Amino acid sequence: MKLLLHMCCAPCTVYPARVLKEEGIEFEGLFHNPNIHPFEEFTRRRENLEILAGINGLTVNYIDDFDQAGWEGFRGEGEERCRMCYSRRLEKAAQFASQEGFGAFTTTLLVSPYQKHDVIREIGENMAKKYGVGFYYRDFRPGFRKGQQLAREMGLYRQKYCGCIISLRDKQDKDKAKEMDKVREREKDKDKERSRDEDK
Ligand code: SF4
Incomplete structure (x- = not known):
């Protein structure tokens, strides 16, 4: 079974890609992140993923979509916005996995302790059902620091x-x-200093 690994950025990809390789799991990457703004930041993160792919010999598919207006115009707040964000990215990953014959998909978002892990899992599983593919859930978070160190x-x-x-x-x-x-x-x-000087 070939796995599709949705990649949110280069540093978060380092650890999951490493363990999947070590375990002999065949996978390809997918960069689809319309949530990265502004455009200079989008290109910078994309370019850095290309650099990592070059270093580690990863195959990465790119579906470019930049949508700052979509986030600025979104009416929900906080978790609601993040749910929309995860849904957009994971829906594309599930759709791509289904169309291209991958058995399952997962995401590097599952490595970050700063993301809403349980929400990502829930959305991943729902999208998997919708598109008839598997969602490979895995808690990559124990490797977050290691991955960041290697990225540095x-x-x-x-x-x-x-x-x-x-x-x-x-x-x-x-x-x-x-x-x-x-x-x-x-x-x-400075005030303390001044009052000390005046007391002298
Ligand atoms: S996960 Fe939430 S905070 Fe992060 S880019 Fe998406 S909407 Fe913004």
């Missing part, structure tokens, strides 16, 4: 946010809040 050693780009424009804005807001905290701390220190 290979010089692969490791992103700092999940992917969509909303997750980028959330990250930027958090970074700004941290910077503001630092500025406030520095101001407090």
Whole structure:
């Protein structure tokens, strides 16, 4: 049985691809991630997957779709948005697996402790039923750190946010809040310094 491995990005692919190879499981990859925004980020993650595929001799299929407007215009929030996001990607993976004669599919999203693991599993299983293929569920998370370390050693780009424009804005807001905290701390220190000087 040949497996289709949906690949969300290069660093998250390192560990699952490695264990599948070690276990002699025949597989091909699929890059289909319309959730990666903005476009420069999309191309950067795609290019890094090509680099990894070159290093590790992986066969990867690319179905390019970039849809920032789809995420910006989506009305749901939080988990609802992530469900839409997983569904779009895993539906394409299930459809492709079915059309191309793969016995089952899985996803590198299952390696990340930052993703909604149980939701991914549920959606993967539902899409598998819909398209008449298997969903190869596997908890790859124990290998997450190892995979990230190997990705660093290979010089692969490791992103700092999940992917969509909303997750980028959330990250930027958090970074700004941290910077503001630092500025406030520095101001407090200066005030203390000044009052010490005045007491002398
Ligand atoms: S946070 Fe991540 S999983 Fe959720 S919608 Fe954005 S890209 Fe998709």
